Amino acid sequence: xxxxxxxxxxxxxxxxxxxxxxxxxxxxxxxxxxxxxxxxxxxxxxxxxxxxxxxxxxxxxxxxxxxxxxxxxxxxxxxxxxxxxxxxxxxxxxxxxxxxxxxxxxxxxxxxxxxxxxxxxxxxxxxxxxxxxxxxxxxxxxxxxxxxxxxxxxxxxxxxxxxxxxxxxxxxxxxxxxxxxxxxxxxxxxxxxxxxxxxxxxxxxxxxxxxxxxxxxxxxxxxxxxxxxxxxxxxxxxxxxxxxxxxxxxxxxxxxxxxxxxxxxxxxxxxxxxxxxxxxxxxxxxxxxxxxxxxxxxxxxxxxxxxxx
Numbered sequence: 001x002x003x004x005x006x007x008x009x010x011x012x013x014x015x016x017x018x019x020x021x022x023x024x025x026x027x028x029x030x031x032x033x034x035x036x037x038x039x040x041x042x043x044x045x046x047x048x049x050x051x052x053x054x055x056x057x058x059x060x061x062x063x064x065x066x067x068x069x070x071x072x073x074x075x076x077x078x079x080x081x082x083x084x085x086x087x088x089x090x091x092x093x094x095x096x097x098x099x100x101x102x103x104x105x106x107x108x109x110x111x112x113x114x115x116x117x118x119x120x121x122x123x124x125x126x127x128x129x130x131x132x133x134x135x136x137x138x139x140x141x142x143x144x145x146x147x148x149x150x151x152x153x154x155x156x157x158x159x160x161x162x163x164x165x166x167x168x169x170x171x172x173x174x175x176x177x178x179x180x181x182x183x184x185x186x187x188x189x190x191x192x193x194x195x196x197x198x199x200x201x202x203x204x205x206x207x208x209x210x211x212x213x214x215x216x217x218x219x220x221x222x223x224x225x226x227x228x229x230x231x232x233x234x235x236x237x238x239x240x241x242x243x244x245x246x247x248x249x250x251x252x253x254x255x256x257x258x259x260x261x262x263x264x265x266x267x268x269x270x271x272x273x274x275x276x277x278x279x280x281x282x283x284x285x286x287x288x289x290x291x292x293x294x295x296x297x298x299x300x301x302x303x304x305x306x307x308x309x
Contacts (some may be wrong), residue, residue: 006037007282011068013063015289017068017076024293029081032305034085035087038071039090041067042067042092043131044060045127050126063285074088075111091121095134099150099169105182106177117237119205121144121205122141146167155177158172159173160172183202185201185204185237186204186205197234198225202232239282244259283296
């Protein structure tokens with residue numbers, strides 16, 4: 001089975017958001033990409049108060065100094081395309097008020113003809129929670145649970161009603177409705193978050209952190225789904241943060257998806273063997289501009305398909 005391929009949209013400071021997002025989105029759809037994706041990074045603490053991913057001493061990448069708001073970016077892409085699905089990998093859900101987030105996603109899905117994939121996570125940045133979180137960082141799991149509940153309610157039939165710790169909706173008509181039930185995919189990396197995914201979500205958003213590790217987590221997640229009696233399939237979209245280098249990468253220290261197009265495609269082949277449904281390739285971080293991003297995306301797609309990915 002051919003693996004679906006998605007592309008990360010240009011959100012970083014080397015891009016002109018208003019011009020480059022629609023242009024790259026249209027080009028990616030023409031190339032053949034199945035989906036277009038955004039991620040969320042709300043701020044860049046300076047000086048750093050916490051390492052990247054919460055790991056002490058790990059610096060934040062310089063490209064995180066300016067990242068366009070994800071739903072605005074996705075709206076620009078939606079207006080410029082017709083076929084490609086539109087996903088978030090991930091939206092840090094507890095930085096958003098549940099009711100407003102549910103309505104924004106519903107409106108975007110209605111406007112795009114049913115193409116939205118709501119990829120949600122809890123994030124890790126204490127500074128982002130201090131600036132925008134609706135509740136303290138320690139309550140992020142409970143907030144995500146309520147956001148899922150509110151989304152399901154708002155997207156469902158009227159009258160909408162919800163009575164939770166964060167959101168109270170008296171019976172009301174809430175529109176527009178999404179064009180179809182929006183799939184909710186979760187970034188889950190441990191057994192507790194896997195239980196939430198198995199019980200409450202439609203799919204999984206792993207990150208390429210080593211083929212063996214991803215394969216092992218995918219096996220464990222399927223085993224948990226069987227234990228808990230889930231019969232619906234779990235949609236899978238693997239996020240790949242690629243570090244493109246036109247000249248390639250030489251030496252023993254190369255990480256997966258670091259290097260030239262041929263090296264990236266070989267890594268795609270390895271991960272495709274895991275059996276995940278889709279791979280999201282984010283090439284924007286090291287591309288100089290939208291023209292290079294589009295050229296590299298086209299070359300990777302062509303060579304990946306030629307290799308059977």
